[in-house]
Amino acid sequence: SQEKGPLMPGEFALIDKYFTRATPSAILGPGDDCALLQPTPGKQLAITTDMLVAGTHFLPDTDPRNLGWKALAVNLSDLAAMGATPRWALLAGSLPAVDEPWIAKFAEGFFACAAEYGVDIVGGDTTRGPLNLCITALGECEPGQALRRDSAQAGDLIWVSGRPGLAGLGLAQLQGRIALPEPWNRLCVSALERPRPRVALGRALVGVASAAIDVSDGLLADLGHICERSGLAAVVQLVQLPHLPKGETYDADLRRIALECQLAGGDDYELCFTTPPAQAQAVGQIAARLDLQLWCIGSMARGVAGEVTVLDPDGNPIEFSRRGYDHFG
Numbered sequence: 001s002q003e004k005g006p007l008m009p010g011e012f013a014l015i016d017k018y019f020t021r022a023t024p025s026a027i028l029g030p031g032d033d034c035a036l037l038q039p040t041p042g043k044q045l046a047i048t049t050d051m052l053v054a055g056t057h058f059l060p061d062t063d064p065r066n067l068g069w070k071a072l073a074v075n076l077s078d079l080a081a082m083g084a085t086p087r088w089a090l091l092a093g094s095l096p097a098v099d100e101p102w103i104a105k106f107a108e109g110f111f112a113c114a115a116e117y118g119v120d121i122v123g124g125d126t127t128r129g130p131l132n133l134c135i136t137a138l139g140e141c142e143p144g145q146a147l148r149r150d151s152a153q154a155g156d157l158i159w160v161s162g163r164p165g166l167a168g169l170g171l172a173q174l175q176g177r178i179a180l181p182e183p184w185n186r187l188c189v190s191a192l193e194r195p196r197p198r199v200a201l202g203r204a205l206v207g208v209a210s211a212a213i214d215v216s217d218g219l220l221a222d223l224g225h226i227c228e229r230s231g232l233a234a235v236v237q238l239v240q241l242p243h244l245p246k247g248e249t250y251d252a253d254l255r256r257i258a259l260e261c262q263l264a265g266g267d268d269y270e271l272c273f274t275t276p277p278a279q280a281q282a283v284g285q286i287a288a289r290l291d292l293q294l295w296c297i298g299s300m301a302r303g304v305a306g307e308v309t310v311l312d313p314d315g316n317p318i319e320f321s322r323r324g325y326d327h328f329g
Helices: 011-019 064-081 100-116 166-174 184-193 199-205 219-230 252-264 277-290
Strands: 026-028 044-053 085-095 120-128 132-141 157-161 211-214 233-237 271-275 294-301 308-311
Touching: 011 100, 011 120, 044 064, 064 085, 064 100, 064 132, 064 184, 064 199, 064 211, 085 100, 085 199, 100 120, 157 277, 166 184, 166 252, 199 271, 199 277, 211 219, 219 233, 219 252, 219 271, 219 308, 271 277, 277 294
Parallel strands: 085 120, 233 308
Antiparallel strands: 044 132, 085 132, 157 271, 157 294, 211 271, 233 294
16 A cells, blocks of 8 residues: 555644643633633733735745744734733734644744743634734733824924834845845845834833834835824934945945835834924933934924925935835825
8 A cells, every 4th residue: 555644734733733832921822712811900902913925025935933023023013112011912824735844933933022022822723825924912001101193293303213224125135126235134134034023112112202103114104104193294304314225335226225215115113203302311311221223313293294204415305206015005
């Protein structure tokens, strides 16, 4: 008779083998119809969900360890933007086939991110289909203290963390559109594939920031969301943006792409936030305490709600053909 190979595990066996871990913060974790959770008394729940689709949100040949990390990190970034403390997450995904080595590496990256940020994975689902990952993350915040998009005031300063644009440059590098020198090559690809959700920053900004958002679709687009929800406009000063590859050693085409990535590239998962001018010193203290660069890039202004203007060093407006990523735009 023909010799048979080992049987491939079914859905529940896959979940048990790769995605069931101890959940000390849950009353009941994976294995039942629902998880049972007990929020901290007096806290409000912040809940977010994000979907990552192969070919849209990540390249099909992405290292599964990095993909596992990023799948959770992008949701924790939403919690960070609200000033929430991450607590729990659920993972649902469709897989085209049972590829156990791939799944094992994905789980390794996913749970590495969960451990880094103190998150318990309390449930999920799997099915057969095109590679698609959907995570729901839950966090906690003090009642009435969550950072929101609709509370900016005219005259507030606009800040951004880290270096938006690195992820966009990393994607351009992987797609062969540019050739970055080191260390930019390594830094940009790492920013794309293993983003660091700014959870500690979000918590530190509670009581300091007037509004906040994470930069997922592009700096101009996401700042525009704060403007829309707050009924204001914004003015960004080009010379105050974080430094990216530029200078005489890089050609004009790379400088153009770098600026486009910085303002409209997306996938950065940095925080963009506003503060009253009187809080500038507090922001500096937060930057020092977290060892994280925070850049003041402009100010909120009265004007057409949602309008973001970028000024060159001479104070002239700069036009851009795109301001961020839109799945249906």
